[in-house]
Amino acid sequence: MHPMASLLSTALNVTARLAPGPAGRRAFALFVRPLGRARLRPEEADPMARAVRGRMVVYGTAVTTYRWGDGPRPVLVVHGWSSRASRFAGLIEALRAQGRTVISFDAPGHGESEGRASTIRDYRAIIGRLHAEHGDFSAVVAHSFGVLATFSMLHDGMRADRVVGIGGVADFDYLVARFRAGLDLGEGVGRALRAHVERRLFPGDPDIWRRLDARRRFADVRAPILLVHDTDDDVIDPAQSRAIAAAYGPQAHLIETSGLGHRRILADPDVIRTAVEFAVSEAAPPAPVPAPAAGAHRA
Numbered sequence: 001m002h003p004m005a006s007l008l009s010t011a012l013n014v015t016a017r018l019a020p021g022p023a024g025r026r027a028f029a030l031f032v033r034p035l036g037r038a039r040l041r042p043e044e045a046d047p048m049a050r051a052v053r054g055r056m057v058v059y060g061t062a063v064t065t066y067r068w069g070d071g072p073r074p075v076l077v078v079h080g081w082s083s084r085a086s087r088f089a090g091l092i093e094a095l096r097a098q099g100r101t102v103i104s105f106d107a108p109g110h111g112e113s114e115g116r117a118s119t120i121r122d123y124r125a126i127i128g129r130l131h132a133e134h135g136d137f138s139a140v141v142a143h144s145f146g147v148l149a150t151f152s153m154l155h156d157g158m159r160a161d162r163v164v165g166i167g168g169v170a171d172f173d174y175l176v177a178r179f180r181a182g183l184d185l186g187e188g189v190g191r192a193l194r195a196h197v198e199r200r201l202f203p204g205d206p207d208i209w210r211r212l213d214a215r216r217r218f219a220d221v222r223a224p225i226l227l228v229h230d231t232d233d234d235v236i237d238p239a240q241s242r243a244i245a246a247a248y249g250p251q252a253h254l255i256e257t258s259g260l261g262h263r264r265i266l267a268d269p270d271v272i273r274t275a276v277e278f279a280v281s282e283a284a285p286p287a288p289v290p291a292p293a294a295g296a297h298r299a
Helices: 003-018 020-031 042-049 085-097 120-134 145-155 172-183 187-201 239-251 269-280
Strands: 052-058 061-068 075-078 102-106 139-143 163-166 225-230 252-257
Touching (some): 020 172, 020 187, 061 120, 075 085, 075 145, 085 102, 102 120, 120 145, 139 145, 145 163, 145 172, 163 269, 239 252
Parallel strands (some): 075 102
Antiparallel strands (some): 052 061, 061 102
């Protein structure tokens, strides 16, 4: 561990024992900061240039939105942590080739949006505003942290005909555990961070942790679900997608790939093909899903 990180870890662990409130605030300030702002890649420039840009203000921060096409029941694309909408450029192009309208956004502190921090509350607010503006989605395709945000909104009544989760997070506490492990923080800091999230983001909401857990199946979520996760993902454990698949049983298909990791999976042609075919399928759930390229397997 870097010496500065070690000092920070010691300070937070000691503070959590003596004053949980300040420890929770300091941990939260680190927890909500993306790991740098992902830049637009050259191969993403043309698809993003074809988007109609919009703007919304969420909790005081200006957020950039994107739309390709103007048809009804669009496909919503939700990026992950320290990422941006443009990482879905290949998938967006494939959806457009199928005649689908696509909408997306850069969360606060990401891509072309303002701010330096982002929270699950921000993601939920943006998705909720887009749902209110465009109506029910024909599909939602989400990655990583975006998968957790998507399921939390489905639990709150957002409607989508189909859901695709790639390298997804199943529960918020997993993110807290990863944060603690990365900085060698004790359980006291985790408890203080969790308490601060409750007070700062969801005051007076006793059910929030239930809704921030995609492993809890809600009867009203009836859309067929495709989950894709790489066994070599070193950012989000594949067990997270397996847990969602187990919760939803035959309603969900889980495909495990290998050799793609957490980020390259978004640009893989076979993953894009499989996700798009699932998203645009008119078949009744649970729909059969074509297998990806050699080296991938179902679980």
